[in-house]
Amino acid sequence: AQSVTQPDIHITVSEGASLELRCNYSYGATPYLFWYVQSPGQGLQLLLKYFSGDTLVQGIKGFEAEFKRSQSSFNLRKPSVHWSDAAEYFCAVAPHSGAGSYQLTFGKGTKLSVIP
Amino acid sequence: GAVVSQHPSWVICKSGTSVKIECRSLDFQATTMFWYRQFPKQSLMLMATSNEGSKATYEQGVEKDKFLINHASLTLSTLTVTSAHPEDSSFYICSARDSGEGGYEQYFGPGTRLTVT
Numbered sequence: 001a002q003s004v005t006q007p008d009i010h011i012t013v014s015e016g017a018s019l020e021l022r023c024n025y026s027y028g029a030t031p032y033l034f035w036y037v038q039s040p041g042q043g044l045q046l047l048l049k050y051f052s053g054d055t056l057v058q059g060i061k062g063f064e065a066e067f068k069r070s071q072s073s074f075n076l077r078k079p080s081v082h083w084s085d086a087a088e089y090f091c092a093v094a095p096h097s098g099a100g101s102y103q104l105t106f107g108k109g110t111k112l113s114v115i116p
Numbered sequence: 117g118a119v120v121s122q123h124p125s126w127v128i129c130k131s132g133t134s135v136k137i138e139c140r141s142l143d144f145q146a147t148t149m150f151w152y153r154q155f156p157k158q159s160l161m162l163m164a165t166s167n168e169g170s171k172a173t174y175e176q177g178v179e180k181d182k183f184l185i186n187h188a189s190l191t192l193s194t195l196t197v198t199s200a201h202p203e204d205s206s207f208y209i210c211s212a213r214d215s216g217e218g219g220y221e222q223y224f225g226p227g228t229r230l231t232v233t
Contacts, residue, residue: 036224043120043209043224044160090159102148102213104222106159 002027004091004107012113013081021076021110023091031093033074034104035065038088047089050074061085086114118144120212122225129200129232137195137228139210145190146212150222151183154207166193190215200232 003026013019025031032051036044048059055067065076074091091107119142129135139149147168152160164174164185172185182204184196193212197204207229211222 041207041227041229043122043226044211045224046221049221102222103150103162103165104160104211105162108159111157 002031002093002095002105004093004105006089006091006107006110008110009108010111010113012115014115015083016080019076019078019081019085019112021089021091021112023074023076023107025072025074025091025093027072027093027095029096030069031095033065033067034092034094035059035063035074035076036090036092036106037061038090038109040087044090047076081112081114083114083116086112088112118212118214118223120210120223120225122208122210122228124228125226126229127231129230131201131232132199134196134198135200135230137197137208137210137230139193139195139212139225141191141212141214141223144212144214144223146193147190147215148213149187149193150211150213151185151193151195152209152211154209154227156207160209163195197230200230202232205230205232 005024034049035047038044047063048057050057050067057065088109090109092104121140123138149166151163154160163178164172166172166185166187168187174180187193209227211224
C-alpha cells in the first residue's frame, strides 16, 4: 500500500525566510505527486503537481517542489515566506493506473506558522 | 478555474437525526467525486469514491449504511449521515475530478463542519 510521510508536524519560520517542507512517499512505482494547502476551516487548494518530465515543478504563490526519485521525496520550497503562507500543507500521491486510480493518499500535514 | 461548492458549510444536528451534505461542481462535469473526512489537526481520510450513475465505492471501515452517497448527476453528489452520533462530528470535504480534463487533478470543496449534539 502506498503511504506518504511528512516528518515535520509543525514548522515556524520568520517572514522573509526560506522554507522547505519535506515529503517522502512509499510506492511500488513513481506515483503522481501533489502539494495542497489548507487554510483554517477551508478546503484544499492545489499548489503544484508532478506527473512526469522536469523534476523541478513550479506552482502557484511562488512555491516549487523537486521530485527526487532516488530519495522518494517531493519537497516543497519557497525562497521567501509571506505571513499569508501560514496554513496547513499536505503532500499527496495517486497511482498512475489500476486499482485506486485517481485516489489521493495524503500525508498527515505540516502546519506552517510565520513570525512577522 | 474549476470550482466545487459544498452546502451547508456548517451544520449542527441532534443525535439520531440525519444530515445531507451536497457537493456540486459548478463549471465542469464530474463523473467521479470523492468524499473525505478530516478530524481536527489530522489528515484527510478518503471515505468513498462516488461515480455518477453507479454505486459508491467505500473504503474499508466506512459504514455504507451510515454514510449514504448518491451521485445522481454529473455535477452533484450528496453525502447523507444517517442516525448521526456525536462521534460523527467532523469536517467533511468533497472533491471532484473533471471528466473532460482526463487528468488526475481533484478540485476540492470548502468543506462542511458537522457537529452532532
